[in-house]
Amino acid sequence: NKREGERDRVGEMVCVCVCAIETGTWEIISFIRYSIPEELEHGAFVGNIAEDLGLDLNKLSARRFRIVSGARKQYVEVNLENGVLFVNERIDREELCEQSLSCSFHLQVVIENPLELYRVEMEILDVNDNSPSFPWTEFNLDISESAAPGSRFPLESAQDLDVGSNSLRTYLLSVNEHFLLDIQTRSDGSKFAELVLQSPLDREQQSAHQMVLTAVDGGAPERSGTAQIDITVLDANDNAPVFDQSFYRVRLAENAPKGTVVIKLNASDLDEGPNADITYSFSGHAPLKVRQLFSVDARTGEIKVKGVIDYEKARMHEIYVQAKDKGPSAVAVHCKVLVNVLDKNDNLPEVILTSVSTPVQEDAPPGTVIAVISVMDKDSGENGNLHSSFKNYYTLVTSDFLDREAVAEYNITLTARDMGSPPLFTRKTILVQVSDVNDNAPRFKQPSYTVYLTENNAPGASICSVTAQDPDSGQNAYLSYSIMDADIQGMAMSTYVSINSDNGNIYALRSFDHEQLKNFQITVQAQDAGFPPLISNVTVTIFVLDQNDNAPVIVSPVTQNGSAPSEALPRSADAGHLVTRISAVDADAGQNSRLFYQMLQATDPSLFSVALYTGEIRTIRQLVEKDPTRHRLVILVKDNGQPPLSATVSIILSVVDSLPDLQPDLGDLSLSPHHSSNFTLYLIVSLGAISFTFLVAIIVLVTVRRLKEVFKKSNLNVRMSASAPGCAEATSNGALPQVYCYKMCLTPESSKSDFMFLKPCSPVMSVQQNNAKSTDYLTSGWSMSLQEGAAPNYSWVPKYTQPHSEPPDYQHNVYIPGTTSDYSTLKLAPRGELDVYNTFSTFGKKKRFISNYEQTFDRDDSLISNDIFK
Numbered sequence: 006n007k008r009e010g011e012r013d014r015v016g017e018m019v020c021v022c023v024c025a026i027e028t029g030t031w032e033i034i035s036f037i038r039y040s041i042p043e044e045l046e047h048g049a050f051v052g053n054i055a056e057d058l059g060l061d062l063n064k065l066s067a068r069r070f071r072i073v074s075g076a077r078k079q080y081v082e083v084n085l086e087n088g089v090l091f092v093n094e095r096i097d098r099e100e101l102c103e104q105s106l107s108c109s110f111h112l113q114v115v116i117e118n119p120l121e122l123y124r125v126e127m128e129i130l131d132v133n134d135n136s137p138s139f140p141w142t143e144f145n146l147d148i149s150e151s152a153a154p155g156s157r158f159p160l161e162s163a164q165d166l167d168v169g170s171n172s173l174r175t176y177l178l179s180v181n182e183h184f185l186l187d188i189q190t191r192s193d194g195s196k197f198a199e200l201v202l203q204s205p206l207d208r209e210q211q212s213a214h215q216m217v218l219t220a221v222d223g224g225a226p227e228r229s230g231t232a233q234i235d236i237t238v239l240d241a242n243d244n245a246p247v248f249d250q251s252f253y254r255v256r257l258a259e260n261a262p263k264g265t266v267v268i269k270l271n272a273s274d275l276d277e278g279p280n281a282d283i284t285y286s287f288s289g290h291a292p293l294k295v296r297q298l299f300s301v302d303a304r305t306g307e308i309k310v311k312g313v314i315d316y317e318k319a320r321m322h323e324i325y326v327q328a329k330d331k332g333p334s335a336v337a338v339h340c341k342v343l344v345n346v347l348d349k350n351d352n353l354p355e356v357i358l359t360s361v362s363t364p365v366q367e368d369a370p371p372g373t374v375i376a377v378i379s380v381m382d383k384d385s386g387e388n389g390n391l392h393s394s395f396k397n398y399y400t401l402v403t404s405d406f407l408d409r410e411a412v413a414e415y416n417i418t419l420t421a422r423d424m425g426s427p428p429l430f431t432r433k434t435i436l437v438q439v440s441d442v443n444d445n446a447p448r449f450k451q452p453s454y455t456v457y458l459t460e461n462n463a464p465g466a467s468i469c470s471v472t473a474q475d476p477d478s479g480q481n482a483y484l485s486y487s488i489m490d491a492d493i494q495g496m497a498m499s500t501y502v503s504i505n506s507d508n509g510n511i512y513a514l515r516s517f518d519h520e521q522l523k524n525f526q527i528t529v530q531a532q533d534a535g536f537p538p539l540i541s542n543v544t545v546t547i548f549v550l551d552q553n554d555n556a557p558v559i560v561s562p563v564t565q566n567g568s569a570p571s572e573a574l575p576r577s578a579d580a581g582h583l584v585t586r587i588s589a590v591d592a593d594a595g596q597n598s599r600l601f602y603q604m605l606q607a608t609d610p611s612l613f614s615v616a617l618y619t620g621e622i623r624t625i626r627q628l629v630e631k632d633p634t635r636h637r638l639v640i641l642v643k644d645n646g647q648p649p650l651s652a653t654v655s656i657i658l659s660v661v662d663s664l665p666d667l668q669p670d671l672g673d674l675s676l677s678p679h680h681s682s683n684f685t686l687y688l689i690v691s692l693g694a695i696s697f698t699f700l701v702a703i704i705v706l707v708t709v710r711r712l713k714e715v716f717k718k719s720n721l722n723v724r725m726s727a728s729a730p731g732c733a734e735a736t737s738n739g740a741l742p743q744v745y746c747y748k749m750c751l752t753p754e755s756s757k758s759d760f761m762f763l764k765p766c767s768p769v770m771s772v773q774q775n776n777a778k779s780t781d782y783l784t785s786g787w788s789m790s791l792q793e794g795a796a797p798n799y800s801w802v803p804k805y806t807q808p809h810s811e812p813p814d815y816q817h818n819v820y821i822p823g824t825t826s827d828y829s830t831l832k833l834a835p836r837g838e839l840d841v842y843n844t845f846s847t848f849g850k851k852k853r854f855i856s857n858y859e860q861t862f863d864r865d866d867s868l869i870s871n872d873i874f875k
Contacts, residue, residue, distance in 0.1 A: 043098040055088025133171035133224025139232035149334035162290040163220030174223035208238040239334030270306035272328035280332030288325035350425025364438035443535025447473040473531035481535035489528040553646025555592040569655035587620035597646040606639035
C-alpha cells in the first residue's frame with residue numbers, strides 16, 4: 006500500500022551537507038540527514054551510511070566505527086559488515102516529539118585513527134496513524150428559545166495526535182434546518198468549531214434537536230471521529246452574564262507550584278436572584294491538555310495551576326472559559342485567556358561523552374584528543390547554552406607529556422555550567438588511564454657487585470644474586486637476566502657460571518681453585534620484554550678466597566732414591582753452627598702459606614735446634630766425645646691454616662772430623678715422572694729466589710757505598726749512650742748538631758751479623774734524665790768512633806764521660822744513608838726487644854765483629870772503623 010511504498014523510498018531521502026569545522030585537533034567533516042517515517046519495524050533500511058560518507062567498508066571495525074545517540078533509546082544501528090543504517094527500535098513520533106511540527110534527533114558517528122566526527126540528523130516523518138477523537142462521544146447544549154439568529158455556541162474540540170497534513174483538518178455537521186458550523190483556527194494552527202444559530206428556535210414546536218459532529222484529518226487516507234450533539238431548547242432568560250474582557254493575556258512562570266492563581270475572571274449579570282448567580286467552567290472546546298494543567302474555580306472564576314508547567318513542552322497555553330447564570334434558559338458567555346510561560350533555569354546541562362579514547366599511551370604528544378564531549382541544555386536564552394547544531398562541542402586533550410610511572414590514571418571532572426540565574430551545573434567524571442610504554446630501562450639495585458667465594462666450592466651452588474627493577478608495568482617490566490659472553494683463561498664464561506634468567510641467581514658451574522684463578526669479572530645483562538627491549542648491564546667481580554687445601558712441600562733437602570738426605574757435621578763446630586736449612590713452600594696464600602718449622606724427633610734433642618720461621622738447623626752446644634757420630638732429625642713443617650696442614654722431612658747428620666770436598670753424585674739420575682715434575686717446580690722457584698736475591702744485593706751494595714761516602718764527608722762518630730740504653734749517638738763536627746734515634750738489631754738465629762735499620766725512633770732524653778736511669782741497664786757510655794783508614798778493632802772499651810748538656814732535640818725521623826745531620830743517636834735494642842714479626846730493612850751481610858750476641862753488653866768498649874760497613 007501507500008505506507009509500504011514510503012518505506013521503500015526511505016533510502017532515497019538523503020541530504021548530505023559538507024561542513025568542515027575545525028575544533029582543536031579534531032573536526033566535524035560532514036553533516037548528513039535522513040528522513041524516515043515513524044512506526045517502521047526493526048531492521049527497516051534507512052540508508053547505507055558508509056557509502057554516503059565515503060568510508061571504506063573494510064576499515065569500519067578497525068577504526069571503531071560507532072554511533073553515539075543523545076536520545077534515551079538507540080533507535081538506529083549500523084551493520085559494520087555492509088555499512089547499512091537500519092531501524093533498531095520502533096519510533097513513535099508522537100511519543101518522541103509530541104505536537105511539535107518538526108521531529109528529529111541527532112546522532113554522532115565517531116571514527117578513530119584518525120579521529121573523525123560526523124553529525125547525522127534523523128528526521129521522523131509523521132504517519133497518519135491517529136484518528137481525531139472527541140473527549141466525549143455525546144455532549145449537551147442548552148439554548149434559550151429567545152436566542153437570536155447568529156448566536157454562537159462553542160463545541161468540544163477533537164484531538165488528533167498527528168501533525169501537519171495528518172492533523173485535524175475540518176469539522177462536518179449533519180444536515181439540520183436551524184444550525185450551521187463555523188470553523189475557527191487558533192494561533193497554534195489548531196482548529197475548533199462553533200455552532201451558529203441560523204433560524205430562531207421555538208421550544209413549543211420542538212424542544213430538542215440532535216446532530217452529529219464529525220472531525221476529519223488531512224491524511225491519506227483520511228481518518229475521522231464523531232460525537233453526538235444534544236440540544237435542549239430552554240425557556241427565555243433575557244439577561245446573559247457579561248465578562249469584563251473577552252480576551253485576557255497573562256504571564257506564568259515555569260514550574261509554578263500547584264494552586265498558583267493564574268488569573269481571576271469576573272463576569273456580571275444584570276438579573277437578580279438565581280438568574281444573577283454565575284458559575285465558571287471550561288468551554289467545551291478547551292483542549293484536554295489545558296484541562297490537565299489548569300483548573301477553574303466555578304464560584305470565584307479563579308484559574309489555578311493544576312499540573313506541571315514546563316516551558317520546554319509548551320511556551321503558551323490558550324484557555325477558554327465560559328460563564329453561565331443559574332436562571333432558567335441560561336445562556337453561557339465565553340472568554341479567552343492566553344497564558345505565556347516564562348522560562349526558568351530548571352534544566353541541568355547534559356554532558357554527553359561522544360568519544361572517549363582510554364587508555365592513553367604515556368608517550369602521546371601534547372594535544373592528543375582523549376574525549377569528545379557534547380553539552381546540551383533544554384533551557385533557552387541565557388539559561389541554556391545549546392544555540393546551534395555544531396556548538397557546545399568540546400575536546401579533552403593532553404596539555405603536557407604523560408608519565409605512567411608518576412601518575413597511572415587521572416580522574417578528570419568536567420563541569421558544565423549554564424548562564425542562568427542562579428546558574429545550574431552538571432559534573433561528570435572521566436577516568437583516564439595511562440597505558441605503559443617501554444621508556445624505562447632496568448636498573449640494578451647496586452652499581453656493581455662484589456662476591457667473595459671460597460675455593461673448592463660445590464658445583465651448582467648459588468654464589469650470589471643480582472636484582473634489577475623496572476618501573477614500567479606488564480610485559481615492559483618483565484625482566485630476564487643473562488651473562489655476557491667472555492673468555493676466562495681461554496675458556497668460555499658459560500663454563501664457569503650460569504644465571505637464572507627469571508630471578509638473577511648466579512650459580513657456579515665448577516669448583517674454583519684459588520691457586521689457578523684468584524678473581525674474575527662477569528657482566529650481567531637485564532633485559533625487559535618491551536618492544537623495543539631495553540637493557541642494562543652490571544659488573545659482578547668474584548674473588549676466589551683461599552682455603553688451606555695445600556700442604557707444605559719440602560723444597561730442600563731433596564730425598565733421593567727414597568732415602569733420607571744426609572748432611573756432614575764437623576766435630577769442631579761451635580755452638581750456633583749452621584748445619585743446614587730446611588726450605589719449604591706452600592701453594593696457598595696469606596696465613597695459609599705461612600710456615601713454621603719444628604723439631605719433631607731427634608737422636609739428641611739437646612744438641613740441635615731448628616729456627617721457627619727460617620728452618621735453619623743449628624747446634625745448641627759443641628760436640629763432645631760421647632755424642633753419637635750419626636744423628637737422625639725429623640723436622641715438621643706446618644702452615645698457619647685452619648686446620649693446619651704439615652709435612653715432615655728426615656735428615657741424617659754424620660759427625661766427621663773434617664769436611665771433605667763434595668763431588669757431585671752422578672749416580673741414578675732417572676727420576677719418576679712425579680719427582681721430575683716436582684723438581685722442575687723447585688728449580689723454577691729456586692731460580693726466581695736467586696734472581697730476586699741478586700737484585701736485592703745490587704740495591705744494597707749501591708746503598709752501602711752511598712752510606713760510606715756520607716760517613717766520610719760527615720766524619721761521623723758513633724758512640725753508645727749510657728743515658729739511653731740500647732742507643733748509639735752519632736756526632737759530627739757540623740755547626741748545628743742534631744739528635745736522631747735508630748734501632749740496631751742483630752739476628753739471633755745466625756752467627757753472621759746483620760746490621761739493620763728500623764723506622765726512626767724518638768730522640769733520647771736529656772743527659773740529666775738519662776743519668777738517673779743509667780743503672781737500669783748500663784752504667785757506662787759506649788763510644789764508637791769511625792775513622793777512615795784505621796785498622797779494624799773489634800774490642801769494646803769503656804769510656805766514662807762527664808755529664809754535659811745535650812744539643813737541642815729536633816725530633817727528626819730520618820735514615821742515616823744520605824743524612825746531612827751533624828749529630829745523631831743510634832739505639833741498640835736489647836735482645837728482649839727483638840721481634841720476628843717486625844718489618845725491617847737489612848743493609849747486607851757484614852763481617853762478624855761479635856762472636857756471641859749474648860756477650861755483647863759484657864765486653865769492653867772498642868772503636869769500630871768504617872771497615873765494618875764495607
